Structure formats: structure tokens, C-alpha cells
Amino acid sequence: MEIKLHDAELKVMDVIWSEGTVSAKHIYETLKERFGYSRSATYTLIKRCIDKGAIERIEPGFLCEALVQKEEAQELATRELINKLYDGSADKLVASILGKRDLPHEEIERLRKIVRDWEE
Known part of the structure; x- marks a missing residue:
């Protein structure tokens, strides 16, 4: 099942993906510090993610665990x-990326490796 997450919901998910299972309070504190989100806005976003099936709420303590892997969200996006x-x-898309003349040599090499690995 594909779950479409909007930008603000992805910020909630990023906290969980980077830190593992965390409390809703921790998500709020992180998003307040990074983006100035209010408590009510953060908890609304968490609830939307729960309703969509992207997060599981674990009690006691209102812990949040990701049900969607970051790679799945990236693929859909x-x-x-x-x-x-x-x-x-x-x-x-690839032509647009490669048409950018200021790509660092390291990025170009990583792109070449991706294509070579895919061909094998």
C-alpha cells in the first residue's frame, strides 16, 4: 500500500527515521527547534501520519514508530x-540533472556507478 506523505508529514517521519521509535513529545521538541512548529501543529501532523498508516502509536508514553520505510516514501515521491x-x-529527469554543468566530479562518478551497477 502506498502512503502519500506531504512535506510537513515527511518532517515528522524524518525524526522517526533518523532516531527510531521516539515519543510524540520528542518529535514536537525537534520540530519546534528546527522549524518553529507549535505543539498543536506537530500533534496534528503526527495524527495525520497515524491515520494514514505511516506511524504506529505505542502506549504508554505516546511513542511513535514508523510503519513506512524511508526508501518507500522516496520511491513514491x-x-x-x-x-x-x-x-x-x-x-x-536524468538529462536535467546531467545538464547541470556544475555537478561535482564525485557526483558524476556516483551517477556512473549507479548506471553500471544497474546494467549488471
Whole structure:
């Protein structure tokens, strides 16, 4: 099942993905520090993630555990980006990235390695 997460929901998920199972209070404190989110806004976002099935609420203590892996969310967001901005054509996305003349040599080499690994 694909779960579409919006930007603010992804910020909640990023806290969980980077730190593991954490309390809702910890998510609030982290998002307040990073982005100035209010307590009510943060808890609303957490509830939306729970309602979508992206987070499991564990009691006692209102702990939040990710039910969606970061890679799954990235894959869905990438497909949506390709469909929305590149007419569903991944090669247009890659051409756009490669057309950027100021890519560091290390990034170009990583891209070459990805293509070589994929071909094998």
C-alpha cells in the first residue's frame, strides 16, 4: 500500500527515521527547534501520519514508530516527481540533472556507478 506523505508529514517521519521509535513529545521538541512548529501543529501532523498508516502509536508514553520505510516514501515521491514534471520519463529527469554543468566530479562518478551497477 502506498502512503502519500506531504512535506510537513515527511518532517515528522524524518525524526522517526533518523532516531527510531521516539515519543510524540520528542518529535514536537525537534520540530519546534528546527522549524518553529507549535505543539498543536506537530500533534496534528503526527495524527495525520497515524491515520494514514505511516506511524504506529505505542502506549504508554505516546511513542511513535514508523510503519513506512524511508526508501518507500522516496520511491513514491520520485515517481510522482517524474510523472508531474517530466511527463513520466525518467530519462528526462536524468538529462536535467546531467545538464547541470556544475555537478561535482564525485557526483558524476556516483551517477556512473549507479548506471553500471544497474546494467549488471
